[in-house]
Amino acid sequence: MTRRDANWLIAKAGASVAGQAFLSSWLASAHEMNEGAPAEPDRWINYKPQFFSPEEFAILDRFTTLLIPTDETPGAREAHVAQFIDFIVFSSREYSPETQVEWRKAMDWLRTRHFDEQLMGKMSEPEHEGHHVFQTMKQLAVYGFYTSRIGLIENLEYKGVSYYTSFPACTHPEHRNV
Amino acid sequence: MTLAQAGYKVALIEAGSSISPAKDFHHRLPYQLEFRGMGQPGLLRKHFRGSTEYNYRIMIDDRENPYTTAVDKPFSWSRSRVLGGRTLHWARASDRMSDFEFKAASRDGYGEDWPISYKDVAPYYDRVERFIGVSGAAADLPQFPDGSFLPAMPLNCAETIFKAACGKLGIPVTPRRVAQLTRTLNGRPPCHYCGNCINGCDVNAMFNTVGTTLPPALKTGNVTVLCDSVVSHVLMNEENRASGVRYIERFSQKSFEVSARVVILAGSSLENTRLLLLSQNGGLANSSGVLGHYLMDQVGGAGVTGYLPPLRGSAIRNDDGKAGGLQIPNFNNIGKSRAAKFIRGYGMSASGGAGMFPAFAPSLPGFGSDYKKQVKALYPAYARVWMSGGEMLAQKENFVELDPVVRDKWGIPALKIHCTHSDNDRAVYADFFDRAQEIFHAAKGEITSAKPLMGVPGGLIHEVGTCRMGDDPTKSVLNSFCQTHDVKNLYVFGGGCFVTTGDKHPTLTMMALTARGCDHLIDAVRRSEI
Numbered sequence: 001m002t003r004r005d006a007n008w009l010i011a012k013a014g015a016s017v018a019g020q021a022f023l024s025s026w027l028a029s030a031h032e033m034n035e036g037a038p039a040e041p042d043r044w045i046n047y048k049p050q051f052f053s054p055e056e057f058a059i060l061d062r063f064t065t066l067l068i069p070t071d072e073t074p075g076a077r078e079a080h081v082a083q084f085i086d087f088i089v090f091s092s093r094e095y096s097p098e099t100q101v102e103w104r105k106a107m108d109w110l111r112t113r114h115f116d117e118q119l120m121g122k123m124s125e126p127e128h129e130g131h132h133v134f135q136t137m138k139q140l141a142v143y144g145f146y147t148s149r150i151g152l153i154e155n156l157e158y159k160g161v162s163y164y165t166s167f168p169a170c171t172h173p174e175h176r177n178v
Numbered sequence: 179m180t181l182a183q184a185g186y187k188v189a190l191i192e193a194g195s196s197i198s199p200a201k202d203f204h205h206r207l208p209y210q211l212e213f214r215g216m217g218q219p220g221l222l223r224k225h226f227r228g229s230t231e232y233n234y235r236i237m238i239d240d241r242e243n244p245y246t247t248a249v250d251k252p253f254s255w256s257r258s259r260v261l262g263g264r265t266l267h268w269a270r271a272s273d274r275m276s277d278f279e280f281k282a283a284s285r286d287g288y289g290e291d292w293p294i295s296y297k298d299v300a301p302y303y304d305r306v307e308r309f310i311g312v313s314g315a316a317a318d319l320p321q322f323p324d325g326s327f328l329p330a331m332p333l334n335c336a337e338t339i340f341k342a343a344c345g346k347l348g349i350p351v352t353p354r355r356v357a358q359l360t361r362t363l364n365g366r367p368p369c370h371y372c373g374n375c376i377n378g379c380d381v382n383a384m385f386n387t388v389g390t391t392l393p394p395a396l397k398t399g400n401v402t403v404l405c406d407s408v409v410s411h412v413l414m415n416e417e418n419r420a421s422g423v424r425y426i427e428r429f430s431q432k433s434f435e436v437s438a439r440v441v442i443l444a445g446s447s448l449e450n451t452r453l454l455l456l457s458q459n460g461g462l463a464n465s466s467g468v469l470g471h472y473l474m475d476q477v478g479g480a481g482v483t484g485y486l487p488p489l490r491g492s493a494i495r496n497d498d499g500k501a502g503g504l505q506i507p508n509f510n511n512i513g514k515s516r517a518a519k520f521i522r523g524y525g526m527s528a529s530g531g532a533g534m535f536p537a538f539a540p541s542l543p544g545f546g547s548d549y550k551k552q553v554k555a556l557y558p559a560y561a562r563v564w565m566s567g568g569e570m571l572a573q574k575e576n577f578v579e580l581d582p583v584v585r586d587k588w589g590i591p592a593l594k595i596h597c598t599h600s601d602n603d604r605a606v607y608a609d610f611f612d613r614a615q616e617i618f619h620a621a622k623g624e625i626t627s628a629k630p631l632m633g634v635p636g637g638l639i640h641e642v643g644t645c646r647m648g649d650d651p652t653k654s655v656l657n658s659f660c661q662t663h664d665v666k667n668l669y670v671f672g673g674g675c676f677v678t679t680g681d682k683h684p685t686l687t688m689m690a691l692t693a694r695g696c697d698h699l700i701d702a703v704r705r706s707e708i
Contacts, residue, residue: 040209067545075550088219095220124545139540146536146553147208147215155550156557160498160534161205164371168495169332175488178342178621 036162040149044080051090051100056107059115060085064141066120074150076141084144106133179395180696186703188401189436191425193408193445194259197236197266199389203378206232208534228256228639232377233267236260242587246594253595254636255448261405262388263446264639267376270356270384270502271566271683272312273525274303274323278512279569279680286511286521289572292677293649293658296323302690310385310689311363314355322352322507329360331369334497336530336561337504339486343621349509354502354527357385366390371499373534407434408588412441412457412668420668426588440667440699440708444692447673448578451644452593454670455580463662469655470644473576473595474679477524477603478638480630481564482614483538486530486623489559497531497558504528505566506617508681510609520605524568525681526614530561538626561623563614567640568606569681570599576635578644597635607632640684645674659698660691667708669695
């Protein structure tokens, strides 16, 4: 979590009493995680969408926060997943223009159907006509979240890419018999 | 190194740039990269085959170095052009081949035996292992010969469960043998378990030539390294001797010649063969007509993946740190047991735990808080069994030639590759799928992957053959010391000499055969034979 993110969260969560309690427990738990992992470069705070229109970006933001919400741990919003997706789709223009076509179609589909939480639920079902749109968007959103510092280090508590003196051996007798 | 230490002056000519692991490699998490590891969308898939955003700058750009295939016969040729080449980001698995492989033809009647047996190579395996450092444990299996090992890396929880499952099925297993130090060796520090190996090791705890064999070679003062120098062909004189090589300076496009008493090609299996094809009409050292033929990769593809329920929701550990796993050596067609459906065999690997990216997450159904919690719970339980290498049969119809039209950036004709799998190769892969499922079930694991797809040839990046060794000069290009039958002062080191792929990772055998070839070369020069 960057200082700017923290400021943003404090401003948001501090607005209510419940929010304050949530924030203090959350910040305390952050200390138990892989603190040695480097900070995420500060590239999203002032990011302006380059591919999606403001209306599309609002839909994208809604989709990603429904997919990976902020609950006991930070979610897609704090990890700037919508911004990441905009950057990736924008950067597809040179070697993967088909990606841009796919996302524009996905956005048209969602916009004409007035995307909301209810539609999200329906689209998540494999039989639904919008399931391929759901999967396309989910795939990149999940990638964006779990490759961010918030997703990888704070949520998943990934321990690699650090310096250790030994590799952790299994110490569970129950794993020796299946 | 061996040649420089014996007092010979060596010019090492490298087509790519120079590199310093300490300066150029460092730990990086995906969020420190512009595209989080995938590279600019489409770029790596289209032009930098088999690479990631971490390492593509030291891989080959297909636009500068094209190769061609028939439309319906894809071949994935993953290449690196930099000092140290693919040793900078290889998977480090270091297995010895056995006589089940060297003498396979005598056992099942298919193809040719190697002109060497295990006892010829064993001393060189010893020498190489002691120098590069291979961590592993003795398994006492004739098909998976033991070596001079550093202490093995411990098994993590998933690997321990898979080991128990294999025990139940009567399948022997051993920690994957890897050229990764578990203690200091020859001034190189032990592994620090960052798991960053294939993106380049910053301290040379994993074997790569730049940090391991090159420094002692340079210390002799006998080696001149010429980087950014693209060799275009071997020069020959009127006495049928190789007199040197011609190379093109990568940036200026200027052409130079280096003369030498002995010429050694060591630029990877297919680049070596390409150079021989470029050096003489019809191919240099090709009186046998087999140069370019018998191209092989190993059989492989996607593995079987799923979860190990006892690990669901367990504490996150550094499972990613050794980037290794459990090795399940081949057990097919060994001793009296004969697989009815195919000849030869395959090795498997198994591992699991909290890897970097939760690969299962995009296809895990659902969304919202529940979904997020499920990903977290399954993260340490993720597990997979994959094929570490299956034997692909040597077939003369699988071959490389020079493309009549396409040339690289320096005007040098590109390779055209023709390679397809045989029915036996497909049967080997089908059997792997059955066995991998059995192991998963014995581990009481839950399989979530669909039936895996067999990879296209080249996909394992174990391409070998096209310059095979043999005792009979009418059926092979090289003798058992990797010296060409036709030109006595021309040696070809690497995977080109392989007669079969076997079921082991090929690199250790390439290194052992190179050490053996160097001894032969030194001896031959001393006796004035070359």
